[in-house]
Amino acid sequence: MKRPKLKKASKRVSCSKRFKIEKKVREHNRKLKKAAKKKGVRSKPKKDIGVPNSAPFKEAVLREAEQKKQKLEALKEQNRLAKQKEKADKRKKEKEAVxxxxxxxxxxxxxxxxxxxxxxxxxxSAKVFKCRELNKVIEASDVIVEVLDARDPLGCRCPQLEETVLKHEGKKKLWFILNKIDLVPRDNLEKWLHCLQAEYPTFLFKASMLLKDRTVQEKKQRDMNPVLDRSRAASCFGRDSLLQAFVNLANKLEDQTMLKVGVVGFPNVGKSSIINSLKEMRACHVGVQRGLTRCMQEVHISKQVKMIDSPGIVAASSNPGGVMALRSLQIMLQYNVPDYRNSLEFLTLVAKKRGFLQKGGIPDTELAATMFLNDWTGFEIFVYLKAKLSYHCRPLEPQGLPSHLSEAILTELKSGLDMVKIRKANENVLQSVHFPNLASSISFTSRGPTNGVLDIAELPKxxxxxxxxxxxxxxxxxxxxxxxxxxxxxxxxxxxxxxxxxxxxxxxxxxxKARPVKEVKFISIDLTSQQNVSTEDAYDFNTDFV
Known part of the structure; x- marks a missing residue:
């Protein structure tokens, strides 16, 4: 009987009812035993006592029984394999029919x-395709802007590209943009700016790394938001002076067409980031990985200026392997590790110093390498940060104009530009940007310009x-x-x-495909068929096995 306020009925019964149930169960079991006894059925089967020890030839009987057992198992295995093979053939025929x-x-x-x-x-993504796209950008552009990394401006220059642009005899202009200026000390940047301005018009630039707007509507909503991101990563420097130079040059065009600006340079120097910063939205795909831009892409900056993004310049195979040599002493001071002989030993020391250990106290060199690259590039998952490791290239002494550049060509390149305003704009950028300390930056000597390939015939087939x-x-x-x-x-x-x-x-x-069925091989253990059978297990008639 189920009582109220209880989810389940109680199992409690009276003692008299329980005793009656137990009595009926005993009587029922007694009847079953009596019926089984009349039929001759025993509840417990007889136990096989096996071969007694007193029986003669006990070992031979056991051996024969073991052989029969093995034959039965082998026959069962053969039947199983045959059925499995039959099913596989059937599936194969069905598959062929389908x-x-x-x-x-x-x-x-x-x-x-x-x-x-x-x-x-x-x-x-082949080198030939990149060379072809780069040549298209050069032919379609009125102004070619070569982007240089401020950490190694000389190593980012390509003499073959500069010669190709200057062969157009004044129809195309070549400018320099010194990008990533916030990663080098100020004194070093000023010296490099003085060296580069002696050859080509140079603009200082620091691109914004946190642009998320992909449409014009998202950009308008961000401008309407009163809370603006004024962090160092989100801020951009050098944009106004560069845009003003483009607009002034576009106003001087006779046919009143748009000014086409081609952005070229080696991979990972910040070409797409500069275009996004000028557009103030994420028009081009950017990232720390090299070679994200694979083909030319046109981006309208304004009604008068159109910029063309290009894939990175293909480096020639004749370039030396060690493009950049860092000072080990400064890295030792940065990570507080002793002297090391190779990269693996350095990563092992860093892992021990930072506590990156696996099971058994083994240093986790992979985690240490990831941490080192994050410090080097300033990149973490979904976040762009400023690099913790700062390095810069020491400027060279002035050596005059290169062979492919003359005073007449230099005058032609600077025509249409107000160099006084450009110098003042660069000085304002130098005063606004926060530069790293010279003592915390690793200095090295550049290996010279990097040779690039623009002619498709020079590439290996x-x-x-x-x-x-x-x-x-x-x-x-x-x-x-x-x-x-x-x-x-x-x-x-x-x-x-x-x-x-x-x-x-x-x-x-x-x-x-399905794995093939492996055939099971059985080893024969028939002791009677062997020639050299040991006689230790033979029956001894002189021994009493009682």
Missing amino acids: DSGPAAKKAKKVARVKEARAAVAKEK EKITTMKTTTITTTEEDKEEEEVEKITADTEEPEAEISVPATEIEESTKKR
């Missing part, structure tokens, strides 16, 4: 089209190896080839080709 249908042919067709698109996308695909009928192959040709015709392909090894595809397809 593959021969129209759906399978359509899937193969789609796979080939995807492979063609992937090949074209991979070729876009690469070959293409076609990927293996499943064979179909000739008519379907012709149709698929036509579709592949349409896909490749839509996107301009570079002349050089990329090798796609077919062995990698074969290995990946092999892994997807």
